[in-house]
Amino acid sequence: MTETFQDWGMTYEWAWGLATLAGVLLIALPLMLAVAMIIYMDRKVWAAIALRRGPNVVGPFGLAQSFADGLKVFLQETIIPSAANKGLFLLAPILTFTVALAAWAVIPFNSGAVLADINVGLLYIFAISSLGVYGVVISGWASNSKYPFFSAMRAAAQMISYEVSIGFVIICVVLYAGTFNMNGIIVGQIGHGLGVFNGYAFNLLLFPMWVVFLISSLAETARAPFDLTEAESELVAGYQTEYSSMSFALFWLGEYANVLLMCALNAILFFGGWLPPINWEPLYAVPGFIWLFAKIFLFFFIFSWIKATVPRFRYDQLMRLGWKVFLPMSLLFVVLISGWLMLTRYDCGDAGRVYVSTVPVTEAGVLYRDGQSAANLWDGRCVDDLPAVEREFVS
Amino acid sequence: MLQTIAFYLFATLVVASAVMVIMSRNPVHSVLWLILSFFNAAGLMVLVGAEFIAMLLVIVYVGAVAVLFLFVVMMLDIDFASMRAGFVRNAPLGIAIALVLLAELVLGIGAYRAGALILGTPDGTAAPLLFESNIESIGALLYSRYLFLFESAGIILLVAMIGAIVLTHRERPAAHRRAHQDIGKQVRRNPKEATFNASPEIGKGIDL
Amino acid sequence: MVDLSQYLPILIFLGIALALSCLFVFLPMGVSRLTGSHNPTAEKLSEYECGFPAFEDPRSQFDVNFYLIAILFIIFDLEAAFLFPWAVSLDLTGWPGWITMMIFLFELIVGFAYAWKKGALEWE
Numbered sequence: 001m002t003e004t005f006q007d008w009g010m011t012y013e014w015a016w017g018l019a020t021l022a023g024v025l026l027i028a029l030p031l032m033l034a035v036a037m038i039i040y041m042d043r044k045v046w047a048a049i050a051l052r053r054g055p056n057v058v059g060p061f062g063l064a065q066s067f068a069d070g071l072k073v074f075l076q077e078t079i080i081p082s083a084a085n086k087g088l089f090l091l092a093p094i095l096t097f098t099v100a101l102a103a104w105a106v107i108p109f110n111s112g113a114v115l116a117d118i119n120v121g122l123l124y125i126f127a128i129s130s131l132g133v134y135g136v137v138i139s140g141w142a143s144n145s146k147y148p149f150f151s152a153m154r155a156a157a158q159m160i161s162y163e164v165s166i167g168f169v170i171i172c173v174v175l176y177a178g179t180f181n182m183n184g185i186i187v188g189q190i191g192h193g194l195g196v197f198n199g200y201a202f203n204l205l206l207f208p209m210w211v212v213f214l215i216s217s218l219a220e221t222a223r224a225p226f227d228l229t230e231a232e233s234e235l236v237a238g239y240q241t242e243y244s245s246m247s248f249a250l251f252w253l254g255e256y257a258n259v260l261l262m263c264a265l266n267a268i269l270f271f272g273g274w275l276p277p278i279n280w281e282p283l284y285a286v287p288g289f290i291w292l293f294a295k296i297f298l299f300f301f302i303f304s305w306i307k308a309t310v311p312r313f314r315y316d317q318l319m320r321l322g323w324k325v326f327l328p329m330s331l332l333f334v335v336l337i338s339g340w341l342m343l344t345r346y347d348c349g350d351a352g353r354v355y356v357s358t359v360p361v362t363e364a365g366v367l368y369r370d371g372q373s374a375a376n377l378w379d380g381r382c383v384d385d386l387p388a389v390e391r392e393f394v395s
Numbered sequence: 396m397l398q399t400i401a402f403y404l405f406a407t408l409v410v411a412s413a414v415m416v417i418m419s420r421n422p423v424h425s426v427l428w429l430i431l432s433f434f435n436a437a438g439l440m441v442l443v444g445a446e447f448i449a450m451l452l453v454i455v456y457v458g459a460v461a462v463l464f465l466f467v468v469m470m471l472d473i474d475f476a477s478m479r480a481g482f483v484r485n486a487p488l489g490i491a492i493a494l495v496l497l498a499e500l501v502l503g504i505g506a507y508r509a510g511a512l513i514l515g516t517p518d519g520t521a522a523p524l525l526f527e528s529n530i531e532s533i534g535a536l537l538y539s540r541y542l543f544l545f546e547s548a549g550i551i552l553l554v555a556m557i558g559a560i561v562l563t564h565r566e567r568p569a570a571h572r573r574a575h576q577d578i579g580k581q582v583r584r585n586p587k588e589a590t591f592n593a594s595p596e597i598g599k600g601i602d603l
Numbered sequence: 604m605v606d607l608s609q610y611l612p613i614l615i616f617l618g619i620a621l622a623l624s625c626l627f628v629f630l631p632m633g634v635s636r637l638t639g640s641h642n643p644t645a646e647k648l649s650e651y652e653c654g655f656p657a658f659e660d661p662r663s664q665f666d667v668n669f670y671l672i673a674i675l676f677i678i679f680d681l682e683a684a685f686l687f688p689w690a691v692s693l694d695l696t697g698w699p700g701w702i703t704m705m706i707f708l709f710e711l712i713v714g715f716a717y718a719w720k721k722g723a724l725e726w727e
Contacts (some may be wrong), residue, residue: 104616455680
């Protein structure tokens with residue numbers, strides 16, 4: 001986009017700044033629109049499964065329902081309970097929504113179409129989504145009321161429990177991809193399944209990890225069947241009980257933005273993101289973002305479907321699943337996958353590996369650092385990986 | 396230019412929120428200021444090019460350690476007034492520690508032109524990165540040259556885990572314990588074995 | 604190399620997201636004052652309870668299990684943090700690197716087995 005603005009006669013800095021700003025707005029605003037539509041979709045799917053009609057009054061097919069709801073909450077009075085901790089009470093929804101939006105900065109929508117193409121993209125998402133816990137805990141504590149507080153405790157323990165297994169699943173994917181860059185992970189999936197399918201989920205070793213990830217992402221976003229944080233029969237409305245008006249709506253928006261993010265991660269990590277599902281030339285004619293959106297919608301449909309059909313877990317069952325099933329399982333798969341890759345991909349072949357004694361100290365500028373010989377750095381590496389200068393010494 | 400602005404933004408926020416950590420009366424506010432401080436420190440790390448360390452700072456400190464802090468100050472419901480009562484008694488020890496820290500700071504700042512520690516020059520010519528990202532560089536060193544330190548870290552984590560369990564876990568009395576649920580057993584149960592029909596004679600009853 | 608110009612969009616994004624959420628929280632507060640829907644009463648501002656005043660401090664002491672879960676989470680999070688650089692540098696470190704990590708994981712699995720055996724992972 002920078003080039004377009006430059007063509008209009010701007011200097012590079014201005015063009016870059018404007019392009020970035022446009023990119024940010026191009027992600028943030030459609031995302032909010034998407035959240036509004038996805039709430040509608042959620043309610044429709046849920047209604048259809050329960051043989052009801054769902055929202056059908058406002059606008060054609062009830063499409064404008066979410067906007068009507070939005071206008072309603074916007075005009076409502078913001079109630080701040082007198083016992084609440086005012087500053088923190090208002091900070092909590094701000095934090096929730098900011099965090100939910102910010103994670104989208106590194107999601108690639110097409111080859112090269114990513115706002116921030118950083119090396120540690122996946123870690124950034126992991127880091128930002130681990131901040132989600134604060135919005136919940138702060139809102140529960142600042143409300144100074146019984147039900148929000150219980151709910152916040154439950155939510156915090158639940159989120160951190162499942163974050164552990166999500167971390168290990170991410171490691172499994174990264175082992176295969178060899179990078180934390182989101183585009184790198186997607187490109188690594190081209191033809192991964194038998195040379196035909198694009199996606200890590202078509203790998204026998206990674207398929208179970210996808211199942212773990214899908215279920216963990218339900219738990220991480222506190223969707224049914226893990227919605228113990230707002231179990232209506234026990235906790236009124238969960239940590240948002242005391243909230244009203246737009247601050248209440250922000251929790252919902254943030255929650256759905258997080259759900260969408262998790263759907264996007266499912267698509268990117270295991271189903272090839274913006275790649276077409278099958279590695280077949282004509283399919284690449286369809287723009288990448290359409291494939292990505294189609295996959296996100298598919299996963300969101302699965303999320304709604306689960307919400308409509310599966311009964312809620314009990315809290316001890318939830319903890320047992322996270323700590324006693326998913327954690328050991330994902331740990332085992334880290335070992336299995338890395339071992340398999342060591343045997344197949346990282347085996348050095350005939351050339352073998354170098355050991356310190358075989359590499360003489362070199363003066364070659366590139367490998368010389370901190371005043372120490374680079375030899376130690378190359379200890380145990382494949383001979384084939386050595387730079388040409390070094391390889392001569394070894395062979 | 397932008398980097399300079401960003402540096403002063405992050406640095407000011409780090410210092411300001413660190414001051415707020417010790418100035419605020421409510422411990423929960425203190426922890427939240429601490430989180431802001433960590434977050435901006437991560438920003439500083441990004442500025443010097445240590446992106447992996449920056450992400451780790453957020454994941455480990457903000458995402459995990461501060462959550463525990465928050466749990467403790469929010470849920471323990473500590474009476475902080477009674478803790479402050481010990482202030483005078485512990486003051487000498489506190490001052491001693493403060494002096495040690497101050498001495499370290501003075502030494503550290505005094506060493507600014509000692510030289511020797513050359514990590515890189517502003518134009519990036521010295522100390523070239525061997526690998527494309529610094530995660531790989533860390534990995535290449537940590538799991539080969541520094542593996543002893545790495546394994547010791549593992550031992551420390553093990554000790555921490557066992558220590559935490561020993562300190563906080565206590566067996567509940569048997570009377571309060573919930574009956575053990577064997578989900579596998581429940582799933583395996585089938586209706587044929589679970590129920591049976593019987594037609595006992597009147598007055599006889601059946602054995603269960 | 605680290606490309607700092609890739610991080611600036613993130614900073615801008617964070618700023619805009621923060622501005623948007625502040626707008627969403629504070630604008631309705633202003634609007635409700637203008638439309639007259641802002642009308643707080645003592646009853647309205649009391650905390651939610653089933654129709655009677657709450658008779659205990661809601662921020663009561665909590666089950667120690669929550670702390671244990673948080674500590675275990677820190678430990679496993681750190682473990683994952685050690686696995687991150689390992690996962691991308693396996694091609695450089697080779698078998699020695701792999702075996703090093705297996706020893707590390709073994710140490711952690713011993714701790715995990717201990718936690719399991721002691722019932723620290725049970726939730727009651």
